[in-house]
Amino acid sequence: MSKLTEVQQKTSNGSHAIVIGGSMAGLLSARILAEHFEYVTVVERDHLPQQPETRHGVPQGHHVHVMLTGGYRILEQLFPGMEAELTTAGAPSVNWTAESCFFHARGWGYRGSSDLVTRTCSRAFLEWVVRRRLSNYRNIEFLSATQVKGLVTNTDNSRVTGVKLCCLDDSQEQELTSDFVVDASGRNSQLPKWLEKIGYESPSETMINSFLGYSTCWYEPPENFQADWKVLYVVSQPPHDKRGGALYPIEGNRWGVILIGISRDYPPTDEAGFIEFARSLRTPEIYQFVKDAKPITPIHGYRRTENCWHHYEKLSRMPDSLVAIGDAVCAFNPIYGQGMTTAALGALTLHDCLQKQQHNFTGLTKQFQKQLAKVLETPWLMATGEDFRWDTTEGGQPDKITQFMHRYMDEVMEISVKDPDVYRLFVEVMHMVKQPNSLFAPSVVIRVLGQVVNSVLSNNTFSKIKVLKTEG
């Protein structure tokens, strides 16, 4: 009996949810659905590897993936003991304010201690650990090497009742019925087309593209490599310096080097070009590492980094028993590291909605997509706001609030060079542990105002001295 037939039979006698896509958003959704349905099936197009391996359907897995502290804490909540598993596997622990060096437009962030501590690991390893934990759930099944091709609906198309799918070794389309479907199939989700096919509008989309490119290579560190930091991040500096990069340790004493270029200043994927690009950064640490370290992978490039939001929350009609989550709804410019944390927040939102609705799915779709949109607003504004610092960014113009935020954040960054409290707060916001409005706490606003007044006064004093000198 094929695995599909087995799943079809097993799930026919109980409540059943299907998740399309077995990457981070799909896995975290499955974890939530397992509390609300008797059976959960994760349908994944790829063959799922037995070991932590980068796979075809998740090409971004070749690149450094930071699980921000906000997301990391959700993971530990959903999978207690995850931290211990990462520790056993040799994933380094990083205190993000004390052991991570951040070189921004105004200098190095002031390092000091905090409770922002996570373990860093490869994307493939993280996904594998989560998948392995889910495979211990008796009510979760994985249908791998199986592609979803469309939706199955009731006679008036008002409710989704399953999916059409195809095993990769058999071109014949089959159906798997369910009470609920979650689309977590990523940036290339076909859900807009599937909706049109059954008589619904597809969602409008907002796309904001700063044309950022990645190149990543993994290394064994140079012999006797020593540093007083564990992660190093050099950001690009608008309006002219388009380049940045990061050094990031993971399990197995491997280090990822990512180089990024914004405004189409794409970093090369050949070794000589990669090293030369590293040399052109504003600080030498990444170059010094790369020139002496031993590469253990090819250099991988990536350019699909536009922020793209499919506005399911604005649709006037959607069939019941269907939701979309993760990158399938909103994918961010990855340099801000928000994707997996936002997927985790989306999964918690799903839990909230399912809990409230008590198995009555009528209206849940709309309610979920609207609630999810609220969750997406903050990371969206953070990512697109930064991208709008570049006048080459396409898809819109910075409004007055964004322009004000740029100026305010410039002052905050200036202060963060000498003030550990402000730097910590900034990192807490970046790591999605605190809301951006915490940067407008009176204690911060006072420091910002003090700095602005100081710089106005010193500029005036400076110009007076100049006038006196000229007159003299």
Ligand SMILES: Cc1cc2nc3c(=O)[nH]c(=O)nc-3n(C[C@H](O)[C@H](O)[C@H](O)COP(=O)(O)OP(=O)(O)OC[C@H]3O[C@@H](n4cnc5c(N)ncnc54)[C@H](O)[C@@H]3O)c2cc1C
């Ligand atoms: C270069 C790069 C770097 C990134 N760095 C970070 C980072 O540092 N931190 C962070 O949090 N996020 C990062 N992200 C974002 C992160 O990868 C995603 O947000 C995260 O993986 C969640 O995506 P997802 O699960 O929604 O979709 P995806 O990861 O794209 O997965 C979609 C899954 O669906 C499967 N699938 C697709 N179509 C079908 C179908 N029809 N039937 C069955 N299966 C299907 C695919 O095979 C795949 O497994 C980065 C992204 C990129 C591109």
